[in-house]
Amino acid sequence: MSVLSGLKPERVFYYFEEICKIPRGSFHTEKISSYLVEFAKVHGLEYRQDESGNVVIKKTASKGYEDAPAVILQGHCDMVCEKKPGYAHDFEKDGLELAVEGDLLSARGTTLGGDDGIAVAYALAVLEDDSLKHPSLEVVITTDEEVGMLGAMALDTSDLKGTYMLNIDSEEEGKLWISCAGGLSAVCEIPVEYRETQGVRYEVMLEGLAGGHSGAEIDKIRANAIKLLGRFLFELSGQVEFFLTELAGGQKDNAIPRSARAVFLADACAEKEIAEAAAEFGKNLRAEYSGTDDGISVNVRTEGETEGSALTMSAQQKVLFFLMQFPYGVQKMSGEIAGLVETSVNPGILCMDGNACRMTASLRSSVGSAKKALSMQIQYLTEFLGGSYTPEGAYPAWEYRKDSALREIMADTYEDMFGERPEIKAIHAGLECGIFYEKIPNLDCVSFGPSMSGIHTTEETLSISSTERMWKYLLKVLENIR
Numbered sequence: 198m199s200v201l202s203g204l205k206p207e208r209v210f211y212y213f214e215e216i217c218k219i220p221r222g223s224f225h226t227e228k229i230s231s232y233l234v235e236f237a238k239v240h241g242l243e244y245r246q247d248e249s250g251n252v253v254i255k256k257t258a259s260k261g262y263e264d265a266p267a268v269i270l271q272g273h274c275d276m277v278c279e280k281k282p283g284y285a286h287d288f289e290k291d292g293l294e295l296a297v298e299g300d301l302l303s304a305r306g307t308t309l310g311g312d313d314g315i316a317v318a319y320a321l322a323v324l325e326d327d328s329l330k331h332p333s334l335e336v337v338i339t340t341d342e343e344v345g346m347l348g349a350m351a352l353d354t355s356d357l358k359g360t361y362m363l364n365i366d367s368e369e370e371g372k373l374w375i376s377c378a379g380g381l382s383a384v385c386e387i388p389v390e391y392r393e394t395q396g397v398r399y400e401v402m403l404e405g406l407a408g409g410h411s412g413a414e415i416d417k418i419r420a421n422a423i424k425l426l427g428r429f430l431f432e433l434s435g436q437v438e439f440f441l442t443e444l445a446g447g448q449k450d451n452a453i454p455r456s457a458r459a460v461f462l463a464d465a466c467a468e469k470e471i472a473e474a475a476a477e478f479g480k481n482l483r484a485e486y487s488g489t490d491d492g493i494s495v496n497v498r499t500e501g502e503t504e505g506s507a508l509t510m511s512a513q514q515k516v517l518f519f520l521m522q523f524p525y526g527v528q529k530m531s532g533e534i535a536g537l538v539e540t541s542v543n544p545g546i547l548c549m550d551g552n553a554c555r556m557t558a559s560l561r562s563s564v565g566s567a568k569k570a571l572s573m574q575i576q577y578l579t580e581f582l583g584g585s586y587t588p589e590g591a592y593p594a595w596e597y598r599k600d601s602a603l604r605e606i607m608a609d610t611y612e613d614m615f616g617e618r619p620e621i622k623a624i625h626a627g628l629e630c631g632i633f634y635e636k637i638p639n640l641d642c643v644s645f646g647p648s649m650s651g652i653h654t655t656e657e658t659l660s661i662s663s664t665e666r667m668w669k670y671l672l673k674v675l676e677n678i679r
Contacts, residue, residue: 200295201302204661206322206668213318217310218292222278223344225289226250229274233317233338240325249351250274250340256324258333265332265679269359270323271629272316272366273342273349277449277653280307282404282456301658311659312652313342316365319671331675335359342366342629343451343653345382345590349629354636361603361678362637363671364630364644368413368652369622370663371615373607374644376623378412379568379594379631380561382450383542383575386553387519387584389512394440395504396462399471403429403446405492408455408654411543411559412626415453416527416536420482420490422446422457423547423556427520429478429495430459434517437470439463440507441516443549450545450559451627452653457547462507472497515582516554520547522578523556528571531563531623538625540567542575553584561625563594595631595642597623603641603678610674615666645670 201210221229230250237244243255252274258265278288284306286294293304303309320336323329335357339348367374403426407419423446433439439461446457463471479495486493508516524542531537540562548555558575562568576586598604604621611619630642647663650656 200297204297205665208322208325209318209664209668212321213314214295216314216317217295217304220289220291221274221276221310222288223275223341226275226340230340233274236321242324247352249348251348251352252338253357254324254336256334256336259330262330262332262679266361267333267335267359268331268675268678269335269337269357269362269633270320271337271339271362271364271633272313272320273339273629274313274317275341275343276310276312276314277308277343277452279448279452279653279655281655297661300661302661303658307655308653309657309659311649311657312368313366315647315659315664319365319668322668323671323675329672329675332678333358339629343449346592346627346629346632347590349632350592354633357637359637360639360641362630362633362640362642363674364628364642365646366628367644367646368649370648370660370667371611372620372622372645373604374622374624374628375601375604376563376597377595377628377631378561378563378625379565379592380559380627381568381572381591382589383558383560383572384587384589385556385558385575385579385584387515387579387582388552389516389549389554390509390552391506392509393504394462394507395502396440397465397468398500398503399439399461399463400498400500401426401429401459401475402456402496402498403458403493404456405494406453406455406490408453409651410626410653411451411453411545412541412561413624413652415541415543415625416538417489418526419453420486420493421525421544422454423544424520424523424525425482426457426459427517429475431517431521432478433471433474436474437463437467441513442505442507444516444547444554445549446547447545449653450543450557452545453543454545455654462503462505465502468499516549519554519556519578519582523558524571524574529567534623537563537623539563540571541625542571561627563623563625565594592627593631593635595628595634598641601641601643603643606677607643607645607674610677611670614670614673
C-alpha cells in the first residue's frame with residue numbers, strides 16, 4: 198500500500214515513493230539508473246546512459262517555446278546511507294520505510310534520501326506531463342555525487358545544448374544558491390605494527406552526537422565522534438596503560454560522524470578508573486557541547502580476560518598523535534561574504550585493519566589555494582608519521598556569476614508568486630554546478646529546492662508543503678523562460 202498516496206503534488210510523491218523502493222546508495226546505483234532508462238523508454242523520450250550510470254533524458258520544447266533557451270534540469274540519484282544503531286536494514290537490498298508525520302516525510306531508522314531523490318521525482322513528473330509549458334529540456338541525473346561527484350566528473354556534456362541549468366539540490370526554500378565550495382576527499386594511511394599481549398577487553402563507545410552534513414552544517418560547531426574518541430584515548434593514556442586492538446568511527450567522509458568505538462586490553466584492576474574516566478569525560482563533553490550535542494555518551498563495556506594482537510606502544514603513540522593533531526571544523530570564514538564558511542575539513546571515516554590506521558576526510562574551500570594548503574597540511578602530518586596520503590575526487594568551486602539572466606528570472610518569479618525576494622546565497626557545501634560550469638561554456642546555473650533538514654543523518658526530513666510550493670515554482674520558472 199502506498200504511504201504517500203494523497204500527498205500533493207501527487208505525481209512528484211508517486212515518483213519519490215517509487216525511487217525510495219530502489220536501493221541507491223553511492224557506488225550502488227545500477228538499479229536506479231536502469232529505472233530511469235526504462236522510464237525514458239516507456240515515455241518515448243530520447244535518452245542516453247553512460248558507463249558511470251549517468252542518465253540524460255531529453256524532451257522537446259512545448260508549443261510556443263521552440264526558440265527559448267534550452268534548460269538543463271539536474272540532480273543526482275545516489276544517497277547517503279546511514280541507519281540507527283541496531284536497525285535491521287540492508288541498503289544494497291532493501292527499500293526505505295517511509296513515514297509521514299504532519300508536514301514532514303522521513304524514513305524509519307535510516308536516511309531518507311530526499312537529497313537528492315526529490316530532484317529525480319520533480320524531473321520525472323515534469324517529463325511525463327505533456328500539458329506543461331517549457332523550453333527544450335535536458336534532464337541530467339548523475340551518480341555517486343555523495344562520494345566526490347564522480348558521476349558528474351565522468352559525464353560527457355558535448356551533446357548538451359542547455360544554456361540555463363536548474364540544479365535541484367538545495368535544502369532551503371526561499372533561497373537561491375549561486376556559488377559553492379570546491380573540495381576533495383583526503384585518504385590517509387598510518388602504518389602500524391602489532392604485538393601479542395593479554396588483558397581484560399574493554400570496549401569504549403562514544404555516541405549520541407548530532408552529526409550532520411560536513412558542508413552545510415559544519416558551521417554549527419557540532420562534535421565529531423572521531424576527534425573526541427582520539428581525545429579520550431589520549432587523556433586516558435596518561436592515567437592507565439592500555440593496548441589498542443580496534444578503532445572505528447563514521448560512515449561517510451561528508452557526514453560529521455555521530456559515533457566511534459575503540460577496543461583495548463588493560464589490567465582488570467584498571468576497570469574502575471577507566472569507567473570513572475569515561476563518565477567524567479562524557480560529563481565534560483555534554484557541558485562543552487551544550488546546545489549542539491546534548492546527548493553525548495561515553496560508555497565502557499568489559500568482556501573478561503583475553504589475549505591477542507594489539508598495537509605496539511610506538512604505533513599506538515603515532516595513532517593517538519595523528520587523531521589529536523588532525524584538523525576538524527571551520528578553518529576560515531570568508532572575508533568577503535558575511536557568514537560564509539570559506540574553508541573546512543571533516544574527518545569522517547576511521548578504521549584500523551591489517552597494517553594501517555586509515556582516515557578519510559572531506560576538505561572544502563571556495564578558494565583554490567586554501568584548499569591546496571589544507572590538503573598539504575594533512576599530507577605533511579600523515580607523511581611525518583610514516584604514512585601515505587592520497588587526495589581523491591577533487592571537484593572545483595562554483596564561482597559567483599555577476600551577470601545571470603537565470604537568477605533574475607528565478608528571483609522575479611519567486612517574488613511574483615510569494616510576495617518577497619528570495620535570498621541569494623553562496624554556500625559551503627559542494628554542488629555539481631561547479632563541474633558543469635567548467636564543462637559547458639557560459640552556462641548560467643542556479644540551485645534551489647524544497648526545505649529539508651538533517652540530511653545525511655537518520656533524522657532527515659522533507660517538508661511536504663514546501664515540496665508542493667517548490668513544484669509550482671519550478672513549473673512557473675520553466676514557463677517564464679522564453
